[in-house]
Amino acid sequence: MIKETMDPVDRIKAAVRFEETDRTPLVLAFCSPLLGKLKGLTPAESYQNLPLVVEAEEELWKEFGGWDLRYGPIGLHDIGQTYPFGAHFWSIPRAMPGVDLPDYADVQNREIQLMGPDGYDRLKEMGWYAFWCEQVNTTYHRNLTVEQAKSTDFMKVKVERAKKWSATHGTQVLYSASVMDPVNLLSTWRTASDFLLDLRYQPKKVHECVHDVIMPIFLKAYEAEVRACECDVVMVPAATFQQPFINADNFEVLQGDWIRGCNDIILGEGKIPVYHLDSNWDESIYWFKENVPYQKGIMHLGGETDIFKAKEILGDHMCLMGDASCVAMQVCRPDEIRDYYKKLVDVIGADNGYIMCEGCFLSAHTNLDNVRAIVEVAKNYKPR
Amino acid sequence: MSNYFYARIINMEEQEVLNRVQEMVDAGQAAEALAQCREAMKMVVKAYERRDTYLDGLLDGARIVNRAAAICYGKMDAIPYLGEVITCTVEDDVHQNGRLMAVSVLQAYGFHTNDLGGEVSPKRIIEALKQTEGAVLALSGLVSSCIDSMKRTVSAVRAAGLDPIIIVCGGLACAHLREYSGAQYYAKLIPDTIEICSRHCTPVTL
Numbered sequence: 001m002i003k004e005t006m007d008p009v010d011r012i013k014a015a016v017r018f019e020e021t022d023r024t025p026l027v028l029a030f031c032s033p034l035l036g037k038l039k040g041l042t043p044a045e046s047y048q049n050l051p052l053v054v055e056a057e058e059e060l061w062k063e064f065g066g067w068d069l070r071y072g073p074i075g076l077h078d079i080g081q082t083y084p085f086g087a088h089f090w091s092i093p094r095a096m097p098g099v100d101l102p103d104y105a106d107v108q109n110r111e112i113q114l115m116g117p118d119g120y121d122r123l124k125e126m127g128w129y130a131f132w133c134e135q136v137n138t139t140y141h142r143n144l145t146v147e148q149a150k151s152t153d154f155m156k157v158k159v160e161r162a163k164k165w166s167a168t169h170g171t172q173v174l175y176s177a178s179v180m181d182p183v184n185l186l187s188t189w190r191t192a193s194d195f196l197l198d199l200r201y202q203p204k205k206v207h208e209c210v211h212d213v214i215m216p217i218f219l220k221a222y223e224a225e226v227r228a229c230e231c232d233v234v235m236v237p238a239a240t241f242q243q244p245f246i247n248a249d250n251f252e253v254l255q256g257d258w259i260r261g262c263n264d265i266i267l268g269e270g271k272i273p274v275y276h277l278d279s280n281w282d283e284s285i286y287w288f289k290e291n292v293p294y295q296k297g298i299m300h301l302g303g304e305t306d307i308f309k310a311k312e313i314l315g316d317h318m319c320l321m322g323d324a325s326c327v328a329m330q331v332c333r334p335d336e337i338r339d340y341y342k343k344l345v346d347v348i349g350a351d352n353g354y355i356m357c358e359g360c361f362l363s364a365h366t367n368l369d370n371v372r373a374i375v376e377v378a379k380n381y382k383p384r
Numbered sequence: 385m386s387n388y389f390y391a392r393i394i395n396m397e398e399q400e401v402l403n404r405v406q407e408m409v410d411a412g413q414a415a416e417a418l419a420q421c422r423e424a425m426k427m428v429v430k431a432y433e434r435r436d437t438y439l440d441g442l443l444d445g446a447r448i449v450n451r452a453a454a455i456c457y458g459k460m461d462a463i464p465y466l467g468e469v470i471t472c473t474v475e476d477d478v479h480q481n482g483r484l485m486a487v488s489v490l491q492a493y494g495f496h497t498n499d500l501g502g503e504v505s506p507k508r509i510i511e512a513l514k515q516t517e518g519a520v521l522a523l524s525g526l527v528s529s530c531i532d533s534m535k536r537t538v539s540a541v542r543a544a545g546l547d548p549i550i551i552v553c554g555g556l557a558c559a560h561l562r563e564y565s566g567a568q569y570y571a572k573l574i575p576d577t578i579e580i581c582s583r584h585c586t587p588v589t590l
Contacts, residue, residue, distance in 0.1 A: 106527040111480050111481045192481050192485075193484065196439055197444060200444055245439045246440070283435075303558075304558075325556070326528045327556050327558055331561070331563075363527075364528055365528045
């Protein structure tokens with residue numbers, strides 16, 4: 001085992017600045033069902049036995065000797081808040097294991113259209129919170145008010161949970177706010193295919209709703225949460241809607257200004273942004289080199305983007321984190337995972353700008369021995 | 385003439401396309417109109433691959449061509465197809481949208497599709513395969529619980545004595561998934577699915 005001489009958060013900060021570290025930094029993001037698996041729980045049971053899930057994470061923490069940042073809270077059902085989790089986050093109906101799906105299945109978003117093509121005009125007329133209430137109340141048969149939609153209670157619970165965890169574990173949570181990228185949220189309400197056709201046939205309306213109506217509200221909520229959390233490393237949600245789903249001009253309006261806005265907030269607080277990029281961002285990596293400050297952030301890739309090509313484009317501009325996909329983490333052998341992560345250290349980490357992590361998060365069916373393989377490489381492998 | 389349809393599709397001139405197809409159908413040229421629309425769809429797919437258009441253009445092209453094709457089908461006794469493709473989202477996965485996008489493009493491109501829907505059991509897939517000789521099977525999924533579902537499905541299909549070409553598609557599609565599931569191919573993007581189907585499907589007339 002490599003002798004550790006650095007504080008975990010300092011280790012992360014050093015990697016962001018491409019400075020040498022005692023060992024490769026390590027970040028892990030467990031979902032509740034994977035932790036529940038350790039206790040013999042199915043995914044369905046995991047969501048009903050959260051104290052056992054927490055206990056399982058503590059056992060892994062002890063087994064692994066900790067890791068540098070706890071990525072989370074992934075699995076927002078930990079918080080005990082009734083879904084939906086507020087007017088800045090996922091609101092689309094979900095299929096739950098043990099209820100709508102077999103016990104062993106993942107929780108999933110249902111691809112149901114909540115908003116018709118005339119929704120853009122209504123959204124502009126009513127404003128986001130009133131529109132959100134109307135859609136959610138109809139879908140979930142609730143009676144939420146605009147004041148409730150604006151409530152920050154959920155955010156406060158998360159911030160306190162993150163503080164409490166940090167105080168007892170000698171490091172911090174990599175904080176993910178309860179605010180998602182507006183284009184992602186609105187597209188789920190239309191369904192992706194109809195949203196893309198809206199973008200083609202009524203681009204002005206789509207741009208106005210995403211950029212002018214929702215984005216300022218979401219950035220304000222994001223800013224409040226980033227300021228409140230006592231975490232130095234904060235996730236920028238921008239999972240999809242990159243090229244080639246949309247062209248460069250649409251990307252600038254729908255995602256570019258959002259990412260820049262989140263950046264300004266995080267960097268303004270002296271914190272480190274983590275760009276959580278799901279799906280394939282191969283054709284948009286160049287954008288980060290052109291729009292994000294030098295050696296200030298972390299790009300977290302999920303296994304679909306080619307991390308080696310990303311490294312060629314970014315060079316020492318931005319630290320990379322990742323990236324074995326959930327498929328690899330489920331079906332590959334531990335020795336394959338070990339070899340892959342050694343390669344990541346050798347190639348991506350050759351100039352110190354690499355943080356070891358899974359791609360996206362560790363899903364319910366991950367082979368835990370593969371997680372052990374990652375930890376083993378992080379804590380034992382250092383190329384001469 | 386296919387440039388006529390392609391140019392109008394790319395420019396979102398849907399009504400011009402439909403009007404011209406109707407004229408051709410009325411003149412007894414339904415088969416020719418269908419062929420030209422499908423040729424235009426091929427050009428849209430190539431434009432997408434070149435990044436002259438994006439996913440919205442691909443979907444819109446498919447939507448318009450399928451509407452035009454429906455006009456032609458009404459006047460044709462026998463319709464030629466590039467082949468048969470069975471599509472579904474495997475059990476334990478509720479996602480539909482990506483699959484339905486691919487189905488729309490496959491149809492517009494000239495394939496006959498039998499879309500079984502979402503959360504489909506291996507048993508239903510086997511029944512469909514038995515009814516459709518020579519079909520390519522495209523399995524779709526997005527979340528981690530579909531990984532073992534795909535493996536179970538492929539195993540069940542082989543155990544039933546069937547040997548179709550099987551493609552694993554969707555957000556998780558990769559070499560690892562292909563190998564683990566036992567499928568012959570994986571397809572991340574819609575043009576990949578089209579390319580594989582084009583190579584392995586046998587033309588049929590229905």
